[in-house]
Amino acid sequence: xxxxxxxxxxxxxxxxxxxxxxxxxxxxxxxxxxxxxxxxxxxxxxxxxxxxxxxxxxxxxxxxxxxxxxxxxxxxxxxxxxxxxxxxxxxxxxxxxxxxxxxxxxxxxxxxxxxxxxxxxxxxxxxxxxxxxxxxxxxxxxxxxxxxxxxxxxxxxxxxxxxxxxxxxxxxxxxxxxxxxxxxxxxxxxxxxxxxxxxxxxxxxxxxxxxxxxxxxxxxxxxxxxxxxxxxxxxxxxxxxxxxxxxxxxxxxxxxxx
Amino acid sequence: xxxxxxxxxxxxxxxxxxxxxxxxxxxxxxxxxxxxxxxxxxxxxxxxxxxxxxxxxxxxxxxxxxxxxxxxxxxxxxxxxxxxxxxxxxxxxxxxxxxxxxxxxxxxxxxxxxxxxxxxxxxxxxxxxxxxxxxxxxxxxxxxxxxxxxxxxxxxxxxxxxxxxxxxxxxxxxxxxxxxxxxxxxxxxxxxxxxxxxxxxxxxxxxxxxxxxxxxxxxxxxxxxxxxxxxxxxxxxxxxxxxxxxxxxxxxxxxxxxxxxxxxxxxxxxxxxxxxxxxxxxxxxxxxxxxxxxxxxxxxxxxxxxxxx
Numbered sequence: 001x002x003x004x005x006x007x008x009x010x011x012x013x014x015x016x017x018x019x020x021x022x023x024x025x026x027x028x029x030x031x032x033x034x035x036x037x038x039x040x041x042x043x044x045x046x047x048x049x050x051x052x053x054x055x056x057x058x059x060x061x062x063x064x065x066x067x068x069x070x071x072x073x074x075x076x077x078x079x080x081x082x083x084x085x086x087x088x089x090x091x092x093x094x095x096x097x098x099x100x101x102x103x104x105x106x107x108x109x110x111x112x113x114x115x116x117x118x119x120x121x122x123x124x125x126x127x128x129x130x131x132x133x134x135x136x137x138x139x140x141x142x143x144x145x146x147x148x149x150x151x152x153x154x155x156x157x158x159x160x161x162x163x164x165x166x167x168x169x170x171x172x173x174x175x176x177x178x179x180x181x182x183x184x185x186x187x188x189x190x191x192x193x194x195x196x197x198x199x200x201x202x203x204x205x206x207x208x209x210x211x212x213x214x215x216x217x218x219x220x221x222x223x224x225x226x227x228x229x230x231x232x233x234x235x236x237x238x239x240x241x242x243x244x245x246x247x248x249x250x251x252x253x254x255x256x257x258x
Numbered sequence: 259x260x261x262x263x264x265x266x267x268x269x270x271x272x273x274x275x276x277x278x279x280x281x282x283x284x285x286x287x288x289x290x291x292x293x294x295x296x297x298x299x300x301x302x303x304x305x306x307x308x309x310x311x312x313x314x315x316x317x318x319x320x321x322x323x324x325x326x327x328x329x330x331x332x333x334x335x336x337x338x339x340x341x342x343x344x345x346x347x348x349x350x351x352x353x354x355x356x357x358x359x360x361x362x363x364x365x366x367x368x369x370x371x372x373x374x375x376x377x378x379x380x381x382x383x384x385x386x387x388x389x390x391x392x393x394x395x396x397x398x399x400x401x402x403x404x405x406x407x408x409x410x411x412x413x414x415x416x417x418x419x420x421x422x423x424x425x426x427x428x429x430x431x432x433x434x435x436x437x438x439x440x441x442x443x444x445x446x447x448x449x450x451x452x453x454x455x456x457x458x459x460x461x462x463x464x465x466x467x468x469x470x471x472x473x474x475x476x477x478x479x480x481x482x483x484x485x486x487x488x489x490x491x492x493x494x495x496x497x498x499x500x501x502x503x504x505x506x507x508x509x510x511x512x513x514x515x516x517x518x519x520x521x522x523x524x525x526x527x528x529x530x531x532x533x534x535x536x537x538x539x540x541x542x543x544x545x546x547x548x549x550x551x552x553x554x555x556x557x558x559x560x561x562x563x564x565x566x567x
Contacts, residue, residue, distance in 0.1 A: 229291065253265055
């Protein structure tokens with residue numbers, strides 16, 4: 001990675017921290033500690049299940065919201081503040097700016113997820129007083145959530161490279177929802193015929209597949225995740241994020257910034 | 259070459275390569291996760307809880323679950339599976355989310371109730387499903403028909419079948435077949451014409467291609483059963499008349515017992531065996547037949563349903 005990309009990425013991370021993005025950790029900590037105490041009082045035998053489900057869902061949703069709302073402003077904010085012109089007047093290429101922004105926000109989300117993961121494990125320890133081998137699958141679920149963040153960050157950047165922040169947020173959220181039902185979408189496509197089937201299948205493969213990246217329920221039920229799935233999901237998330245980033249670079253390269 | 263042009267070419271190439279790779283990877287993931295979604299969705303197996311969780315979008319969620327039910331059954335059937343454990347909960351969730359989704363009840367009556375391999379072999383669950391439908395749609399004759407259908411074919415409880423048809427016949431917008439079916443249940447329950455009438459009604463009134471195809475397969479099977487019965491009776495008659503069994507159908511024709519060489523509903527000629535039995539030529543294409551099955555024939559694990567245009 002070139003030094004310029006690293007510099008833009010670290011600046012993006014610093015800016016996110018300065019914007020008090022990590023304050024969401026306070027809300028998350030309150031949620032987890034409240035849930036742990038409550039679940040410890042009222043649940044009979046499903047404390048771990050509730051804490052894992054609630055914790056991982058919160059990590060995912062907090063991260064997705066941050067990825068979208070920060071991601072959509074990464075380009076437009078720089079244009080509004082005119083700081084983009086200062087950056088691009090230096091020997092920084094446009095694609096480096098986009099890629100740097102991507103890594104900056106991805107880094108912010110990973111740090112955020114790391115602290116939230118600590119919260120989940122703390123709550124898990126509080127309700128069951130010990131850790132067990134199957135808790136390792138929670139780490140896999142967290143890893144998949146981070147892969148989701150990479151995809152959604154790249155999509156937010158793609159939309160923000162040509163659209164207004166509001167529309168970018170709408171597009172990104174819509175794609176997140178559609179992607180959550182990606183497997184059902186392919187199911188719908190398989191029930192159709194002819195040209196409609198072809199188009200529906202193409203659309204179903206074009207939207208990001210978030211359903212395969214969501215193993216929260218299965219790890220909450222202490223079910224293992226296949227190693228092959230971890231490898232395939234990693235490759236898929238990286239490749240899909242690359243697609244969105246390439247799209248963002250192509251659009252941003254041609255965008256008239258005057 | 260300008261740097262921006264170089265970036266465009268590299269980014270475009272990378273985009274195409276990555277997009278292709280993402281599709282290939284997704285296909286790999288799909289293969290690795292066969293059935294995973296369904297098992298996961300049923301971690302929340304309470305239809306009532308799901309209805310609350312749908313935040314008012316229960317219609318859309320019902321459509322999603324309906325598609326999952328059809329896919330689940332289709333996939334399992336195509337793989338020759340003998341376990342359809344998730345079909346009943348999927349249909350129950352679908353109908354709780356949208357109690358007016360008639361096609362789900364119809365699907366339950368046709369595929370949840372019949373014995374494996376043609377169905378899931380759960381007639382009691384199918385009855386519960388259709389009764390739930392009747393409670394929520396008391397004026398829909400089709401549900402009473404589906405209920406009578408299950409009692410007639412799967413449980414052979416002709417009294418309850420008659421009651422279901424009679425109840426449906428009282429509705430203001432009932433179908434003309436309902437009082438007829440009630441009468442037939444009372445008089446001729448169990449005969450082949452009644453069964454044919456029911457499958458014909460199912461074929462004519464359904465819009466679901468799977469249900470239609472299933473009905474055609476059953477109608478073909480009934481036709482074969484009837485043909486074989488008649489042909490074997492004619493063979494016995496020939497034997498009584500001549501003292502020996504016919505060698506071919508032409509012998510029956512020559513004895514004025516038959517007009518032409520008989521064919522099954524798919525156009526294949528029947529086989530007259532040396533012992534006087536009659537067999538079908540392509541039993542794989544005629545699932546559900548009970549007569550005319552070749553000796554030693556092992557049916558395929560997956561019933562071959564005819565295509566419906």
